[in-house]
Amino acid sequence: xxxxxxxxxxxxxxxxxxxxxxxxxxxxxxxxxxxxxxxxxxxxxxxxxxxxxxxxxxxxxxxxxxxxxxxxxxxxxxxxxxxxxxxxxxxxxxxxxxxxxxxxxxxxxxxxxxxxxxxxxxxxxxxxxxxxxxxxxxxxxxxxxxxxxxxxxxxxxxxxxxxxxxxxxxxxxxxxxxxxxxxxxxxxxxxxxxxxxxxxxxxxxxx
Numbered sequence: 188x189x190x191x192x193x194x195x196x197x198x199x200x201x202x203x204x205x206x207x208x209x210x211x212x213x214x215x216x217x218x219x220x221x222x223x224x225x226x227x228x229x230x231x232x233x234x235x236x237x238x239x240x241x242x243x244x245x246x247x248x249x250x251x252x253x254x255x256x257x258x259x260x261x262x263x264x265x266x267x268x269x270x271x272x273x274x275x276x277x278x279x280x281x282x283x284x285x286x287x288x289x290x291x292x293x294x295x296x297x298x299x300x301x302x303x304x305x306x307x308x309x310x311x312x313x314x315x316x317x318x319x320x321x322x323x324x325x326x327x328x329x330x331x332x333x334x335x336x337x338x339x340x341x342x343x344x345x346x347x348x349x350x351x352x353x354x355x356x357x358x359x360x361x362x363x364x365x366x367x368x369x370x371x372x373x374x375x376x377x378x379x380x381x382x383x384x385x386x387x388x389x390x391x392x393x394x
Contacts, residue, residue: 196314197360200321200345200349219296299358310386315369
C-alpha cells in the first residue's frame, strides 16, 4: 500500500506511547515520528539562548540528532514550556502534517496529534497510565542513566507537566472523541502493543 494512512497516538509522558508507536510502525512498515522530539529540540535551543519561535521556524534534522540530550529531564522541562507557545506550535504544524500524509503510512505520537495535527487520521489511540506508575517508570529510566533524583521529585515533575499540557490554551492534551484509550498501568509492554496493533489492523486491513 503506497497511499497515505495515518495513525495518531497521543498521551502523557511515560505512558508508553513511544514504545507502542515504534512497534506499530515496525509491524505495518510505516514511518514513525516522535513529535515530542521536535519540541524538545526547540526547548534545547532555547536553553542555549535561541529565541524559541525562531528555533521552531528554523528547526533542522541536525537539531534532532543528539537524542541523549533531547531525552534528558532538562530538555523535557524546556519542551513543556515552549509547547504552550502558540507561535512555536504553529511553526511545527506543517512539518508534522506533511509527515503524516506521506506515502506508505505514518505513525505520529505526541499530545495533540489526533485532536489538532491530524484530526482526520484513519486510526487514533490515546495511551495513558496513572501518574504514580508513569513516575516510577521515568524514575527507573533516569536512575539507569545515572541521574541524581528521587521518585517523589519525578512524580512532582510528571504532575506539573500533565497540568501544563492539559491546561494550556493552545492544543491542550486530551483524547480525541474517536480514539481508543489504552491504559497501560497494569499492562505488560507486549499486551499494550498487541492491543494497539490489533486495533490498527481492523482499519488498515480493510484497505
